Amino acid sequence: MISIKPMRIAIASGKGGTGKTLVATSLFYALQRERIEATLVDCDAEEPNVMSFFQGQLEKSAEVMQRVPVIDENKCTYCGKCHEYCNYKAIFILTPMKVIKVMEDLCHGCGACTVACEYGAIVEKDVSLGQVNQYAVSGNSKIIESRMNVGVYSPVRVIKAAINESNDRRVVIMDSPPGTSCPFIQTVARADFVILVTEPTPFGLSDLKQSVETLKTMGKSCGVIINRAGLGNDAIYGYLHDQGIPLLLEIPFDREIASTYSKGKIVAAEKRHLQTLLLSVFNIIVKKYGNSHHQR
Amino acid sequence: MEIAIISGKGGTGKSSISAAFATLSGQPVVLADCDVDAANLHILFAPTHEEDQVYIAGQTAVIDYSICTHCGICMDYCQFDAIHSMDGKITISETSCDGCHLCARVCPHGAITMVDNDKSRMYSGAFRNGRMVYGRLAPGEENSGKLVNMVRDKAKAIAKDYNLENIIIDGPPGIGCAVISSITGTNHVVVVTEPTLSGLHDLKRALEIVEKFSLKAWVIINKYDLNDDMSRQIEQHCHDRGIPLAGKLPFNPSVVEAMVNLKSIIEWQPQSEFSRQIGAIWNTITQSK
Known part of the structure; x- marks a missing residue:
């Protein structure tokens, strides 16, 4: 086993x-082939897909729970203090009618209502938000999947729980959810380096700019992989140059790649060349950024 | 009629x-860009900027260090792992804070205040085929769900005002x-998928949410x-589930x-077969009973 500096890379x-996901699965595959012990965390809890590309043995599965209040109507005086404390409007109350109801979907599990209640009328119960599944794949490599239950409003807790399971791992690749809101922030906050994957189109560039701005405010280093190069226009190259953002790799648009990926196959397994390229990208990143400041 | 894609x-x-x-052609619409995380349609349509509205996305707790005694009580109550003590100093992580307000309520010294997250916006105006509303x-x-609601409410008001x-x-x-x-509450939900294993997997979860409502x-x-082959699998899945296929579109670099x-x-290729197919899909959806 090759010893390597601790490194956490988010692919976003x-x-x-x-x-x-094409880049994350291919990079993880390339690391496995090099016998580098790595962990791939699928942080796209709304639509986790990574495990459809790998064979693995389920080692551990844990429910991610959240506490929600249950009101004991025998003790409740309908004073309304819990309603006032709830910043998510999850407690509905009609004092004169003596009606009180918890909207579990809106509850964030902050516990404020329990603190508010002076009559001991609120107890808490656990509800499931999703699962964190851990799979052993070849060697000592591991895949940790976050999977939010359908109908749950926010994946953040499930994502956090999955990332926490990778705390003691040295080389961690995190497949981030799309966007720049909370789920993205929670993922990249734990990374030493962020690889932004984009495509050379006006939509791709617009969204890339927003990601770059967000990472800047967070003080995170990033580099860019342009996928489907050749499709679209070249405005993106000027942007990267002006911003001084490293272009790590270009993956050309190729129907064969699209077709390989569509079958749930790892592109780097079919295209050996991509393995070599991703490994050299990885080595450059590790050399420059590998020290895992953010490991808690 | 509201159609969500x-x-x-x-x-x-x-x-x-x-x-x-x-x-x-021939039917002006209200376009509501509810992908508020990565709104893109304004790039294509460059709508006029007639109105904007601040959206308060929530709150963040902030400590006044001239009052804080670093007693750590707030830390014991926080359910979001957002408050930490480092070398005897209490800090609140902006990224982890959920804005629940509990720390501010339990602080015995009144050292914590809640600050509005007020950087998000909703815009509306005219575009070349009607009116447009988008959130950022x-x-x-x-x-983001609440901002989406705000965009949709605005779109409905505009539809009424402009008789669209x-x-x-x-x-x-x-x-x-x-x-x-x-x-x-929409009349139709159109789920766009692609013939990949990930596409099928995600389609199933998306359909589950549509069915749930x-x-x-x-x-x-x-x-x-x-x-x-994957397209056939997706078609079969839709058939088994009783979900109608509105249409299939080929890969088209145009x-x-x-x-x-x-x-x-x-707009780019109005006369093409591809554009004709999109028109046919629209008719299939909107003319269904």
Whole structure:
């Protein structure tokens, strides 16, 4: 086993469907082939896909729970203090009618209502938000999948729980959810370096700019992989140059790549050349940024 | 009529199809870009800037260090792991804070205040085929579902004011709160998918959410010819589930060409077979009973 500096890389993109998962699965595959012990965390809890590309043995599965209040109507005086404390409007109350109801979907599990209640009328119960599944794949490599239940409003807790399971791992690749809101922030906050995957189109560029701005305010280093190069226009190259953002790799548009990926196959397994390229990208990143400041 | 276009998986061509639906000839529409995390349609349509509105995405707790005694009580109550003590100093992580207000309430010294997250906006104006509303969530902000509701309410008000019949909602990817907010109460939900294993997997979860809210679902398989076998599997899945296929569209590099030229495919190649197919899909959906 090759010893390597601790390194956490997030693979992200503002726009969906640019090839984040293609890059994450291919990079993870290339590391496995090099016998580098790596962990791939699928942080796209709304639509986790990574495990459809790999064979693995389920080692551990844990429910991610959240506490929601249950009101004991025998003790409740309908004073309304819990309603006032709730910043999410999750408690509905009609004092004169003696009606009180918890909207579980809106509850964030902050516990404020329990603190508010002076009559001991609120107890808490656990509800499931999703699962964190851990799979052993070849060697000592591991895949940790976050999977939010359908109908749950926010994937953030499930994502956090999945990332926390990778705390003691040295080389961690995180496949981030798309966008620049909370789920993205929670993922990249734990990375030493962020690879932004984009495509050379006006939509791709617009979303890339937003991701870059967000990472800047967070003080995160990033580089860009352009997928489907050759499709679209070249405005993106000027942008990267002006911003001084490293262009790590270009993956040309190729129907064969699209077809390989569509079958749920790892592109780097079919295109050996991509393995070599991704490994050299990885080595450059590790050399420059590998020290895992953000490991808690 | 409100028609929402969503996708589960990102990058399936949802926004390109929304743009096409919004520019079919002879029918001005209200276009609501509800992908507030990565709103893009204003790039194509450059709407006039007639109105903007601040959206308060939530709150963040801030400590006044001239009052704080670093007693750590707030830390014991925080359920979001947002408050930490480092070398005896209490800090609140802006990225982890959920804005629940509990720390400010329990602080015995009144050292914590809640500050509004007020960087998100909603814009509205005219575009070349009607009116447009779009939201932009500031990076890192939450509650995008509420901003989506605000965009939809505005779109409905505009539809009434301008007497426009159809509202086209370009939804976000995923299946979380912003998606739920984009589809609830709409007349039709069109799920755009692509013939990949990930596409099928995400489609299933997207359909589950549509069914959960008992809405009328349609499926479009975009770029169907990139993998005919997978397209057949998707068709079979829709058939087994009783979800109608609104149509299949081939992979077409002109769609990207149109985007680069800041046009929808309907505007770029109005006479093409591809544009005709999109028109036919629109009719299938809107003329159904």
